[in-house]
Amino acid sequence: xxxxxxxxxxxxxxxxxxxxxxxxxxxxxxxxxxxxxxxxxxxxxxxxxxxxxxxxxxxxxxxxxxxxxxxxxxxxxxxxxxxxxxxxxxxxxxxxxxxxxxxxxxxxxxxxxxxxxxxxxxxxxxxxxxxxxxxxxxxxxxxxxx
Numbered sequence: 021x022x023x024x025x026x027x028x029x030x031x032x033x034x035x036x037x038x039x040x041x042x043x044x045x046x047x048x049x050x051x052x053x054x055x056x057x058x059x060x061x062x063x064x065x066x067x068x069x070x071x072x073x074x075x076x077x078x079x080x081x082x083x084x085x086x087x088x089x090x091x092x093x094x095x096x097x098x099x100x101x102x103x104x105x106x107x108x109x110x111x112x113x114x115x116x117x118x119x120x121x122x123x124x125x126x127x128x129x130x131x132x133x134x135x136x137x138x139x140x141x142x143x144x145x146x147x148x149x150x151x152x153x154x155x156x157x158x159x160x161x162x163x164x165x166x
Contacts, residue, residue: 024041024042024043025042025043025054025056025057025060025061042054042056042057049121050097050098050099050118050119050120050121051119052117052119052120053120054120054121055120055121055142055143056068056095056121056123057121059071072092072093072123075093075123075141075146076090076091076092076093078141078146078166079139079141079146079148082146082148082162084137084148084161084162086129086130086131086137087127087129087130087137087139087148088127088128088130088137090125090127090139092125093123093124093125093139093141094123094124094125095121095122095123096121096122096123096124096140097118097121097122098116098117098118098119098120098121098122099118099119101116101122101124101138101140102114102115102116102117102118103138103149103151103155103158104158105149105158105159105160115147115160115163116140116147120142122140122141122142123140123141123142124138124139124140124141125138125139126138126139127139129150134152134153135150135151135152136150136151136152137149137150137161138150138151138155138158141166143166144165144166145163145164145165145166146162146163146164146166147160147162147163147164148160148161148162149161
């Protein structure tokens with residue numbers, strides 16, 4: 021069964037059939053290097069928690085109106101969070117890779133209106149978006165290099 025280096029509960033993950041398990045694949049659960057597994061393997065769980073805390077702090081420092089305080093981040097598969105955004109030119113783009121892993125969370129908008137904030141972080145970027153039910157009508161709020 022899929023084993024996790026990051027302590028994610030693989031048995032309850034809806035993507036377990038697409039994931040090879042990071043322990044079994046030596047940190048490549050979806051076919052690409054998982055920076056989370058690599059970080060834990062190199063620095064240990066304590067250093068990884070410090071890294072996550074730093075990213076939480078960076079998201080909170082953005083002070084985006086209507087976005088609640090970020091409390092925690094979860095490991096997320098790219099294929100689950102890689103939304104397609106419409107640019108002002110009308111072109112649609114995806115910023116993430118379906119086969120990578122990220123840290124992120126979903127936060128309910130403080131203004132209601134049936135919108136959520138999606139926050140995603142990689143080793144070198146932060147992404148904030150809003151979207152409706154089941155990821156509908158996504159709108160990119162910010163993409164920032166770290």
